[in-house]
Amino acid sequence: MSTSGLKAPMKRRALIGASALTAMALALAPVSAGAQDGERDSIRIGYAVPLTGPNATGAGITTIPNYKLWVHDVNADGGIELSALGKTLPVEVIEYDDRSSTEEAVRAIERLATQDNVDFILPTWGTGPNLATGPTFDRFGYPQLAATAVTDLAGEMANRWDKSFWMLGGGYDYAVALVDLLSEQRDAGTINNKVAVISVADGFGIDLSKAALPAFEAAGFEVVYEQSYPLGTSDFAPIINEVSGLGADTFVAFSYPPGTFALTQQSVVSGFNPKVFYLGVGTAFPVYPNIAGENVEGVMGIGGVDPDSEAIKDYFERHTEVTGNPPDSWASAVTYASLQMLQQAIERVGDVDRDAVAKELSTGTFDTILGEVKLVDNQLRSLWTVGQWQDGQFVGLAHTEREGARDPIIPKPEFKPAE
Amino acid sequence: MTRALWLALVIAAVAVAVLAYMPSQLGPYPLGLMIGIMSYVVLATAWAMFSGPTRYISLATVAFFGLGAYTVAVLGDYLPYPLVLACAGLVGLVVALIVGVFTLRLAGVYFVVFTFGLTELIRQVVTWYEVNVTRTLGRYIFLDITTEQIYWQLLGLAVITIGIAFWVRRSRIGLALRVIGDDEVVAAHSGINIPATKIALFGVSSMIMALAGAIQSPRWTYIEPSIVFNPTISFLTVIMALLGGANRLWGPLLGAVPLFLLFEWLSAHFPNHYSIILGLLFIAIVFALPNGVLAFGEGLWQRLRRREAHS
Numbered sequence: 001m002s003t004s005g006l007k008a009p010m011k012r013r014a015l016i017g018a019s020a021l022t023a024m025a026l027a028l029a030p031v032s033a034g035a036q037d038g039e040r041d042s043i044r045i046g047y048a049v050p051l052t053g054p055n056a057t058g059a060g061i062t063t064i065p066n067y068k069l070w071v072h073d074v075n076a077d078g079g080i081e082l083s084a085l086g087k088t089l090p091v092e093v094i095e096y097d098d099r100s101s102t103e104e105a106v107r108a109i110e111r112l113a114t115q116d117n118v119d120f121i122l123p124t125w126g127t128g129p130n131l132a133t134g135p136t137f138d139r140f141g142y143p144q145l146a147a148t149a150v151t152d153l154a155g156e157m158a159n160r161w162d163k164s165f166w167m168l169g170g171g172y173d174y175a176v177a178l179v180d181l182l183s184e185q186r187d188a189g190t191i192n193n194k195v196a197v198i199s200v201a202d203g204f205g206i207d208l209s210k211a212a213l214p215a216f217e218a219a220g221f222e223v224v225y226e227q228s229y230p231l232g233t234s235d236f237a238p239i240i241n242e243v244s245g246l247g248a249d250t251f252v253a254f255s256y257p258p259g260t261f262a263l264t265q266q267s268v269v270s271g272f273n274p275k276v277f278y279l280g281v282g283t284a285f286p287v288y289p290n291i292a293g294e295n296v297e298g299v300m301g302i303g304g305v306d307p308d309s310e311a312i313k314d315y316f317e318r319h320t321e322v323t324g325n326p327p328d329s330w331a332s333a334v335t336y337a338s339l340q341m342l343q344q345a346i347e348r349v350g351d352v353d354r355d356a357v358a359k360e361l362s363t364g365t366f367d368t369i370l371g372e373v374k375l376v377d378n379q380l381r382s383l384w385t386v387g388q389w390q391d392g393q394f395v396g397l398a399h400t401e402r403e404g405a406r407d408p409i410i411p412k413p414e415f416k417p418a419e
Numbered sequence: 420m421t422r423a424l425w426l427a428l429v430i431a432a433v434a435v436a437v438l439a440y441m442p443s444q445l446g447p448y449p450l451g452l453m454i455g456i457m458s459y460v461v462l463a464t465a466w467a468m469f470s471g472p473t474r475y476i477s478l479a480t481v482a483f484f485g486l487g488a489y490t491v492a493v494l495g496d497y498l499p500y501p502l503v504l505a506c507a508g509l510v511g512l513v514v515a516l517i518v519g520v521f522t523l524r525l526a527g528v529y530f531v532v533f534t535f536g537l538t539e540l541i542r543q544v545v546t547w548y549e550v551n552v553t554r555t556l557g558r559y560i561f562l563d564i565t566t567e568q569i570y571w572q573l574l575g576l577a578v579i580t581i582g583i584a585f586w587v588r589r590s591r592i593g594l595a596l597r598v599i600g601d602d603e604v605v606a607a608h609s610g611i612n613i614p615a616t617k618i619a620l621f622g623v624s625s626m627i628m629a630l631a632g633a634i635q636s637p638r639w640t641y642i643e644p645s646i647v648f649n650p651t652i653s654f655l656t657v658i659m660a661l662l663g664g665a666n667r668l669w670g671p672l673l674g675a676v677p678l679f680l681l682f683e684w685l686s687a688h689f690p691n692h693y694s695i696i697l698g699l700l701f702i703a704i705v706f707a708l709p710n711g712v713l714a715f716g717e718g719l720w721q722r723l724r725r726r727e728a729h730s
């Protein structure tokens with residue numbers, strides 16, 4: 001470090017001086033207090049989302065763009081009408097980075113609730129983080145609209161925290177819907193009764209495989225291969241090569257990105273062509289068709305949207321226009337719908353009274369891009385469960401409460417390896 | 420000397436009493452901050468207890484922290500809480516002893532790499548176990564423990580940790596560790612049982628880290644490996660101890676408090692530039708204060724006195 005000779009101590013001192021100044025500035029910086037006394041001129045909405053760390057990708061696709069789009073839409077429309085105050089107020093946003101850490105997320109919510117005095121707090125991204133921040137939302141009495149949490153314990157959580165709302169179902173819903181759909185196809189003779197199931201060793205993969213395996217057996221399927229792989233696996237050649245020799249028409253991977261993408265590429269390279277090719281999280285991402293190229297047609301996965309809905313079509317266009325990217329075809333629309341519900345609940349109450357808004361969310365019927373929505377025991381039970389890429393759209397094949405939007409294409413077109 | 424010691428003890432007792440009284444005066448957010456600060460004071464002091472004198476940079480802090488949290492998640496429903504805490508400490512101690520026996524012969528960068536790998540190994544083993552044996556990933560901790568109680572427990576743990584660190588510095592084992600850190604050959608020739616000394620300290624330090632994780636876990640309700648084995652905790656602990664000075668009793672504390680507040684302030688005011696500023700800061704600390712703030716302050720003090728003596 002002493003190569004610069006005499007100058008080094010000087011530089012060092014300058015650095016120290018700078019650090020000391022920073023420290024002083026910090027000590028003197030006043031804690032930003034919520035200026036909510038007196039005349040209210042905005043509705044303060046706060047959120048802490050993972051801008052950095054392992055969860056940033058998912059939040060960057062599903063959660064953050066929808067928060068931005070909703071705020072844009074609300075403010076472009078003049079704001080939210082508060083009849084109790086006799087005015088329409090714009091939304092003001094306070095955004096923090098929870099750095100994909102639970103402890104940070106908990107503290108950020110404490111900060112939003114007690115320092116920034118926000119009126120409402122939007123939840124973070126993902127199942128684990130939403131469960132982990134549940135008690136903090138509850139402690140401060142803020143409604144939690146968990147639009148990206150998949151948990152079979154949603155009912156139990158809603159009982160425990162009465163202002164929590166669970167919008168994306170549980171692993172059981174998705175797994176059973178898939179097995180039902182495949183059973184019909186087998187009974188129609190489209191596919192044989194052999195399935196190969198792999199799952200990522202993560203909360204999502206385990207939840208779904210735990211529900212799917214018994215359901216497959218109960219439906220008379222023969223599970224010829226069952227394997228879990230660690231999160232972060234990038235080489236799927238051994239798995240794909242082993243599975244391709246087993247004669248299963250159905251390949252099911254409860255996978256997570258980027259594994260979802262790697263599985264697609266490996267299957268194309270290995271010439272693995274099951275009649276049903278089903279993948280997990282990431283299949284519904286807008287980036288998936290870019291990765292799969294022309295082989296995207298017929299790939300099945302979790303989620304889906306209604307391709308015949310004008311509201312969804314319009315939503316996709318606005319999302320692309322305002323945020324620069326199209327939404328994903330699973331939790332994005334649910335996230336946006338949850339915000340529409342929040343807005344309508346606030347307007348019906350006519351005030352930022354959180355207890356009343358939570359009550360309205362739990363009992364009211366809302367007009368959203370998903371159609372008419374009414375929660376059952378604080379849960380959204382009307383879900384698209386299985387989707388498939390058809391003509392550049394990830395269309396819903398199975399829904400918990402109505403007919404699928406499209407019939408499945410089985411067998412899917414053969415994968416074409418790159419030239 | 421003894422008089423000064425008594426005075427220090429009285430001051431410390433008053434400080435602890437004030438800190439213990441604080442929750443009744445603070446809102447939830449400042450209390451959350453205090454919990455974070457206490458946690459890092461404990462982790463950094465425990466880290467420095469072993470790594471300061473031996474100069475073995477360990478990145479395994481979060482491995483033990485996470486094990487502690489997991490122990491609470493597994494046993495929380497079955498055993499009374501104090502017993503659960505005891506088990507968490509024991510798990511940390513036992514794992515550290517086993518690991519220590521095999522690895523404390525490594526030195527320098529090999530040890531750093533190994534400890535980083537250890538965190539990943541423990542995380543993968545826990546994941547494997549949950550996936551293949553219990554078939555569930557993610558556990559719930561529904562214990563009736565308030566934020567105030569978590570804070571008081573951490574405060575107690577911090578007092579105990581600093582007490583142990585104080586005792587170690589003055590005891591034979593502390594001297595032995597310093598000799599080992601300076602020169603292992605000399606230490607061996609002086610009749611110091613090098614492996615036993617290192618393993619003992621590594622074990623105690625790891626046990627404290629496990630307890631820190633265990634005490635905090637009820638705050639999260641839900642844990643899974645990616646939540647509790649977050650490597651950032653290890654890095655922050657190291658940089659806090661280094662900032663304050665890993666060879667001084669109060670060094671880690673003096674590093675942990677300002678850095679934690681700085682991180683909090685950065686993430687509140689510069690959420691988008693946090694990582695960049697943090698990286699620059701780390702570089703600044705390592706270049707400007709290689710031995711920590713305390714050592715720097717002492718050096719400054721001595722230089723001033725010398726200058727006075729000259730004039």
